[in-house]
Amino acid sequence: MTRMLSPGTTAPDFTLPVTPDQSLSLRDLRGQPVVLAFYPADWSPVCGDQMALYNEILPEFQKYKAEVLGVSVDGPWCHAAFARDRHLHFPLLSDFEPKGAVAKEYGAYRDKEGVCERALFVIDEEGVIFWSYCSPVAVNPGAEGILEALENLSKKGQSHGQLESSRRAS
C-alpha cells in the first residue's frame, strides 16, 4: 500500500465526473471545507451503510459549510443508479479513467483489488489536508472523526482568523 497523504499536505487537485455529463474539480470548492470519502465500491454492504450514514448527517456537515464527496472507481452510471437507489444527496465522483488515478495520488488505492481504500480526508478552506484517516476496508469508519475534525477546523479558523487573513493579503 502506498502511503496516505498526511495533514499539512496540499490536497492534489482533480477533476472527476460527477454525473455522466458533468464533472467537478476540487479547486471549485476552495473557501469551504471538503470531506473526501474514498470507498471501495458502490452496492457493497459496508459502503452502502457508510454512505447512508453520511447522507443522514449531511445537515451536520453543512453546519460547517463542508461539502461531502464520495469517491470510488465505479463509473458514473453505476454511481447514478446507486445514488438513486439510496436517495443520496451528495456527489459521488468516478475515479474511473485512468482507473484510480486520484486515489493513487492521495495514497488511497488498493493495487491488489483495484479499488479505493476506505480513506477519509478533511480538506480546509485553503485546499490543505487538515485530517485524514484510513479505516480497515471491511469497517465502516462512521462519522465522528470527520465531525471532530470539522469542529477543530472551525475552532482553528476562529482563533487564527487574523493570521489567515494577513497571510492571504501578503
Next chain:
Amino acid sequence: MANLKVPVAPADHALGDEQAAVTLVEYGDYECPHCGRAHPVVKAVRKHFGKQLRFVYRHFPLTQIHPLAEPAAEAAEFAGANEHFWQMHDGIFENQDRLSVPLLVELTEELELSADDLPAALESREFAPVVKAQFLGGVRSGVNGTPTFFVNGYRYEGMNEFEDMVEAIDAVLAEHQSGRKRVG
C-alpha cells in the same frame, strides 16, 4: 473503537434497575431488519441477566433508506410521553414485517392512547427533535449502522447473537465483581 459519548441519563428509555452492574445501550432503527432480528435476542439476554442488567434504547433512524424508521421512532416517543414507550417499542419490532403509519396508529389504539393524537404528533414533528438528538449523540459515539450496542459505555463488537452477547456481558460482570472485591 469509539465509546459512548452521551452517558445514560434519566431522560433515556431504560428497563431495569438503575443500580444494575451492567447497562446495555442499543442504538436502533425500527425499520432495520438486523434490529428486528436483534430484538428477541435482547429480550432473551435481559431475561438471562435479570436484575444485573439494565437496558437502554436510543433511536438511530437511517431515514433515507428506511422511510418508516423516523415516524416509528417518533411514535415510540409519542407513546413514551404517555408512559407506554416499551409497549410501543415491542409492538413495532414484533410487527416489523408490516410496518406502516396505519400500523403505528393501530398500536397506539391498542395502548388505548387517543388514535387522533399520533397522526397530529407525526404531522407537527413534535418528537422529531428528541429523535434527532439521540441520533446525533449516536454519531458522536461512533455509531455507524444499526444495531450498535454499548456495554457499560464500551462498544460491543461481537455478533448480535445470544451466546456472544451473554459472553461479553459476563466478562464485564466478572470485571465489575472483581473490582468491587478489590474496593471492598
